[in-house]
Amino acid sequence: MIIMTDGEARAALAREIDATCRLTGTFVLRSGRTADEYFDKYRFEADPRLLDRVAAQLTPLVPTDTEVAGRRVLVVEDVVTSGGQVIVSTGQLRELGARVEHALCVIDRAEGGAQTLADHGVALRALFTRADLEAHRTR
Template identity: 45%
Template sequence: MDDRTLAADINAACRLTGTFTLRSGQVADTYFDKYLFEAQPALLERVAAAMVPLLSDDTELLGGLELGGVPIATMVSAKTGLPALFVRKEAKTYGTCKLAEGPEVAGRRVTLIEDVITTGGAVRDATRALREAGAIVETVVCAIDRSPEGTNPLDDVGLEVRSVLTRADLDAAAAIE
C-alpha cells in the first residue's frame, strides 16, 4: 500500500480547520475528525491493514479504546484473528462493572489500538487501568499520531507508540492537494 495515497485520502476525509479544543485542553487550528474515516468501510479497512504489520509479534489481545479505537480494533481483529477487547473510559457501575469488555486480561499481552494521539491522555489512563488488572501493555498502535515530531508522549508510562500516519504525513498530503 502507498502510504502517501492513504495519507491523502485520510487528510481529505477528516481534516477540519477552525478553532478546536482537544481532549488535553490544548487549542488547535486543525482537527482530524477520525469518525469521518472510520465511518467509511473502505478507508477504515485500509487503516486497519496498515496497522497489522505494526502489531507486536507477541500480541494476545487488541485493546480498542472507547470510542474511536473500537471500530479500528474490530477491523484489525477480523484481519488477524486476534481477539478484541473494548476498553471503556470508566468502568461500568452496573452489570459486570468492567473497564475492559471481552476476554480476561490478567497475564496477557495487550496492544492498544487508538485513533488519534496528541498527548496520550486516554491511552495513559487505559494503560494504567489495564496494568492494574494484570495486563502486560507495552505498545499502542494508532491511526494518527499528532504529537510533536520526535517525541513520545507516552514515555512516562513506558509505552511505545507506533503510528500509521503522523501529523507531518497529513500536512505533506495537504500541501500536495
C-alpha cells in the same frame, strides 16, 4: 485493476485520510489544548472502505509478540495528542494484571504524546504523523 506498491498505497491513504478528516477552525482537544486544525476520526472510522484500508496498513505495525491471551495487551487509539487516553487505558489494564508495552494509533499529532507514553513505559507506533499527512496533503 490497479496494483499499488506499499509506498504508493500508503501515500494514497494519507492523501485520502487528510482530505477526509482534516478540519480547520478553532477546536478544543480532549487534552484541553486549542488547535487550528482537527482530525475528525469519525470521518474515516465511519467509512468501511477507508477503514478497511487503514486496518490493512496498521496490521504490519502490530508487534508480533503482542497477544491478548498472553496478558500482553496492545492499546489501539485513533488520534494521539497528549497520550492522555492511552495512559488511562493502560493504567486500567495494568491494574487488571495486563502487560501493556505498546500502543498503536492511526494519527500521531506529534505534540508530545509519544514521549509521555514512553515515560509511562509504552512505545507508540503510528501509521501516520501529522507531518506524514501534511506531506501528502492535496491543496
